[in-house]
Structures are given as structure tokens and as C-alpha cells.
Amino acid sequence: MITALRKNEKMAGPRCSSRLRLMAFIAVSFSLFTSGTSTAQVPLLMWSQDGLPQLASPAAGHITSKEQLTAYLASVFGSRPHTVLLFLQDKLSKDDFTVFGGVFGNKQDSAFQNLEAALQSSSSSVTLPALEWSDSSAVLTLLQEKLGVSPVLVDADTLSHLTLNTSASNLLLINLPYCTGLDKKSCKEVLHDNDEIIGKVLSTMKDKNVPYTAIYTGLLPSRVILDTSESSQAAGRSLLQTAAPTINPPITFNNESGTPCILLWAKNLNVSLSRTTETVDLAAQTPRLTGSVCNDSNSLLVLNYPNFTLSFAMSQRKYPVSGRNWFTLDRVELLNGGLNASFRSRHIYAPAEYSYHCQSVSNFRDPLLELSSISLNTSEWRLNFVDFQIQGFSLATGNFSYASDCAGFFTPGIWMGLLTSLLMLYIFVYGLHMIMQLNTMDRFDDPKGPSISVPQSE
Known part of the structure; x- marks a missing residue:
């Protein structure tokens, strides 16, 4: 890959700037290596001050598999300690470089100026235009296995105050957001801000005089290409035909006899730690359930993720008023970087x-969880479960029992309809009552007979 980079620089000519040559190579490589494929991929850029093993240039259309990346990382990170900077963006695809890289326009329009400068100034760099994407934690998990350390979540501000031990390996995780709308201008602004964060982090590492290896990749592809091979398509007409959505299984904890005793499912979980926000797909990652316990009266589910730990404490007891057993979610605890936040539940039973x-x-926003221990470090922490379902008792099978939903029967829409109907019914009854109170006259004025005289009293 490095040899190919040098060849492209020679072919560019003296009139092309080095920055433009570099981004042109990246964009052309991404467009060549990923054209005609139908598998979801994310690009990966790696550069180092210590030098990287040479990697052969992949053939056009080649997709780097997870096994190939594992073998290459094993050759990069040997027995000696390494300091690795992992810039993990929420979404990233090769189109982000071709559209927002300023390759065919003015180099000042590029949203990756600091990234380009870092690739130029490094002793060696490797570009994987199409890395096979399987789950959002693949790259982070591989780095943890090769380095043997847990990641430390940092940002550009806290890194300057962090003391790094160069005698041991360090894995520093910097999360970068991605645009949520379809406006290209907003996407370019977000990528430009991410590039500024990359430049600030690299400048801090330069001031600390710590050698490092940096990796820039994405959690998810920003443009997911669905696999529509002929083998997976049904024969015949497919007018108005839609594929059934994939439903991921819940997180299950079994007791000592191997019977499921706790089930948890959520579409996704948004965890916000001060300025850093991370979205975790509970089905895409498999957490360790170390520390989870369950019995007839109490259940504790502990989810150990790479960056944080979540625990759900539940209990059940009999209420004499209702004459039945009820279970309640007593508290939810979030542990990150030695800091602990405990949330007590409201009406979760x-x-x-x-x-x-x-x-x-x-x-x-209509909270069902309240922060019970407020401190300066955890006061801005936020949790948000989307489509949340949990059961910690009376699990006869591995499936959820009938669900008691938090939404009441009398929703605001139902109340509005009932009140409107009652108002219309009142108007109808009042009108009917007024009509029935009308009485006809017992005598009528006959023009042929004497007229009716009404005596007037003074």
C-alpha cells in the first residue's frame, strides 16, 4: 500500500499539491476497491510514527476480511507496549472521502485537512478502503485482544491532563459523531469538526512526546449496501413484496440449573456522558454477564461492555391490597471510568x-429514572432505552411473558375523544329536551267565528 502511494505521487506531476495527491489516491482507491460489491464495508486508515509492516496492495474489488485484519494487527502490535489512538466515528464510508474530501476541487474545501497532514507527516500509513463490516465493535474488540488492555474513553480536552504510562500498552478511544440529516452541508460541517478534534488530539500527543499508532474508522457504514444476490431472491413476481424484519433475541441470563431467569431486550441504548455520547446496539454486541444473580425474591442483571457497565436490580414481593406478587425495577446503575451513577425507577413495576x-x-423528558446520587461528575449523565422490555421472575420458558405496558389505557387522544363525545351528547340531549317541552295551543283563532279576546288587566 505504501509503495502504491509513492507510485501515485510520482504519476501526479509537479503541479499537483501533495495534499491533493494524497486525497485523490484515497478517493480513487476507495472507488476502485469497493465498486460492484454488495457487502457492507467501512474504510480504515492507519498511520504510525514507529513504522508499519508493509501491506500488499489489494486487487480491485477486494474486501478485507476480519481474519485478514486480525493477522495484520498481530504483525503490527508485537510484544512491546504500544499507544494506540482509535478515532471511532459513528458512521463512515468511502463516499465521505470522495464527496467531502475536496479531491476534484480546491484543497481548502476538504473536510479532512488535519487527517491528510497526519498521513503525510507519518513515517508510514496503511489504507484499507473496504473492510468487511460485521458488527459495530469488531475493530475495538480486536485491538483489546491484541493490546491486552481495556479502552479509555477520552476527548481532546481531557487528553491534555491524562498521564500516559509508556511502559505499558494504552488504548485511547475518541468517539466522533456523524451527521443525522440528509443535508450535505451539515455533513461536511460535522466531518470538519471531527477533523479539528483529530488535529487537536494529535497535537496533544506531539506535545507529550509519546509515540503512537492512530486508526480512523467507523462504527457503522454511513451508506449500507444490502446484499441482493440472486441466490437470496425468491423466484417469480415481487410486486409490493417486503422482507420480514429481523428480530434480535433478548439478552438472557440463566441460573445454575441452566434455566433462563432474566430477560432484557431493547432496540438500542443511548448513553450520554457529559459531552461524549455513545449509541450502543444491545443486539449487535454481546456483553459479559459477570456478576449477575437471580433467585425467587431478587434479581440482578449486570451488563459488562467495553466502555461501561450497566446493572439492573429487581425485586418482588406480595402486596396484600392486590393479593398478588409484583416485581419492581428498583435501580439502574451506570459505571464508567471509576464513576458510578445510580438511578432509581419511577412506576416501573x-x-x-x-x-x-x-x-x-x-x-x-418524562423521566422514569431519577438520578439518586447527584454529583458534579455524574449530574449530566443520561440514559435512554428505546423499546425497552425486561422480566426478572416467573420465566417458564425462554420467552417474555405477557407485557404490562407503561402506556395507560386513557391516553390524551382517548380523553379528547371522550370529552368531545360527551359534549356533543349533552348538546343533543339538551336540544331533544327543549323540543319535547314544546306544547301546542288548545284553542286556535277561527276567522269565521268570533275572535279570541284576551282580557287585559290593569
């Missing part, structure tokens, strides 16, 4: 033989 379901469980 259900009959012991039921499960609990709610479309949104959060500690803000």
Missing part, C-alpha cells in the same frame, strides 16, 4: 408473572 415494556425509559 408489573405483576410478577408478567414482563414490563415501555417505548422509552430515560432520566430526562
Whole structure:
């Protein structure tokens, strides 16, 4: 890859600037290596001050598999300690470089100026235009295995105050956002801000005089290409035909006898730690359930993720008023970087033989979770479960029981309809009552006979 980069620089000619040559190579490589493929991919850029093993240039259309990346990382990170900077963007695809890289226009329009400068100034760099994407934690998990350390979540501001031990390996994780709308201008602004963060982090590492290896990739492809091979298509007409959505299984914890005793499912989980926001797909990552326990009266589910730990404490007891057992979610605890935040639940309960379901469980915006221990470091922490369902007792099978939903029967729409109907019914009854009170006259004025005289009293 490095040899190919030098050949492209020679072919560019003296009139083309080095910055433009570099981004042109990246964009052309991405467009050549990923054209005609139908598998979701993310690009990966790696550069180092210590030098990287040479990687043969892949053939056009080649997609780097997870096994190939694992073998290459094993050759990069040997037995000696390494400091790795992982710039993990929420979404990234090769189109982001071709559209926002300023390759065919003015180099000042590029949204990756600091990234280009870092690739130019490094002793060696490697570009993987099409890395096979399987799940959002693949690259982070591989780095953890090769380095043997857990990642430390940092940003450009906290890195300057962080002391790094160069005698041991360090894995520094810098999360970068991605645009959510379809406006190209907003996407370019977000990528430009991310590039400024990359430049600030690299400048801090230069001031600390710590050698490092940097990796820039994405959690998800920003443009996912669905696999529509002929083998997966059904024969015949497909007018108005839609594929059934894939439903991921819930997180299951089994007791000592191997029987499921706790089930948890959520579409996704948004975790906000001060200025850093991370979105985790609970189905895409498999957490370690170390520390989870369950019995007839109490259940504790502990989810150990690479960056944080979540625990759900539940209990059940019999309420004499209702004459039945109810279970409650007592608290939710979030542990990150030695800091602990405990959230107590509000109205999260259900009959012991039921499960609990709610479309949104959060500690803000109609909160069902309240921060019980408020401190300066955890006061801005936020949790938001989307399409949340949990059950910690009375699991006869591996499936959820009937769900007790947090949404009441009398929603605002139902109340508006009832009140409107009652108002219309009142008007109708009042009008009918007025009509029935009308009385006809017992005598009528006959023009042929004497007229009716009405005596007037003074």
C-alpha cells in the first residue's frame, strides 16, 4: 500500500499539491476497491510514527476480511507496549472521502485537512478502503485482544491532563459523531469538526512526546449496501413484496440449573456522558454477564461492555391490597471510568408473572429514572432505552411473558375523544329536551267565528 502511494505521487506531476495527491489516491482507491460489491464495508486508515509492516496492495474489488485484519494487527502490535489512538466515528464510508474530501476541487474545501497532514507527516500509513463490516465493535474488540488492555474513553480536552504510562500498552478511544440529516452541508460541517478534534488530539500527543499508532474508522457504514444476490431472491413476481424484519433475541441470563431467569431486550441504548455520547446496539454486541444473580425474591442483571457497565436490580414481593406478587425495577446503575451513577425507577413495576415494556425509559423528558446520587461528575449523565422490555421472575420458558405496558389505557387522544363525545351528547340531549317541552295551543283563532279576546288587566 505504501509503495502504491509513492507510485501515485510520482504519476501526479509537479503541479499537483501533495495534499491533493494524497486525497485523490484515497478517493480513487476507495472507488476502485469497493465498486460492484454488495457487502457492507467501512474504510480504515492507519498511520504510525514507529513504522508499519508493509501491506500488499489489494486487487480491485477486494474486501478485507476480519481474519485478514486480525493477522495484520498481530504483525503490527508485537510484544512491546504500544499507544494506540482509535478515532471511532459513528458512521463512515468511502463516499465521505470522495464527496467531502475536496479531491476534484480546491484543497481548502476538504473536510479532512488535519487527517491528510497526519498521513503525510507519518513515517508510514496503511489504507484499507473496504473492510468487511460485521458488527459495530469488531475493530475495538480486536485491538483489546491484541493490546491486552481495556479502552479509555477520552476527548481532546481531557487528553491534555491524562498521564500516559509508556511502559505499558494504552488504548485511547475518541468517539466522533456523524451527521443525522440528509443535508450535505451539515455533513461536511460535522466531518470538519471531527477533523479539528483529530488535529487537536494529535497535537496533544506531539506535545507529550509519546509515540503512537492512530486508526480512523467507523462504527457503522454511513451508506449500507444490502446484499441482493440472486441466490437470496425468491423466484417469480415481487410486486409490493417486503422482507420480514429481523428480530434480535433478548439478552438472557440463566441460573445454575441452566434455566433462563432474566430477560432484557431493547432496540438500542443511548448513553450520554457529559459531552461524549455513545449509541450502543444491545443486539449487535454481546456483553459479559459477570456478576449477575437471580433467585425467587431478587434479581440482578449486570451488563459488562467495553466502555461501561450497566446493572439492573429487581425485586418482588406480595402486596396484600392486590393479593398478588409484583416485581419492581428498583435501580439502574451506570459505571464508567471509576464513576458510578445510580438511578432509581419511577412506576416501573408489573405483576410478577408478567414482563414490563415501555417505548422509552430515560432520566430526562418524562423521566422514569431519577438520578439518586447527584454529583458534579455524574449530574449530566443520561440514559435512554428505546423499546425497552425486561422480566426478572416467573420465566417458564425462554420467552417474555405477557407485557404490562407503561402506556395507560386513557391516553390524551382517548380523553379528547371522550370529552368531545360527551359534549356533543349533552348538546343533543339538551336540544331533544327543549323540543319535547314544546306544547301546542288548545284553542286556535277561527276567522269565521268570533275572535279570541284576551282580557287585559290593569
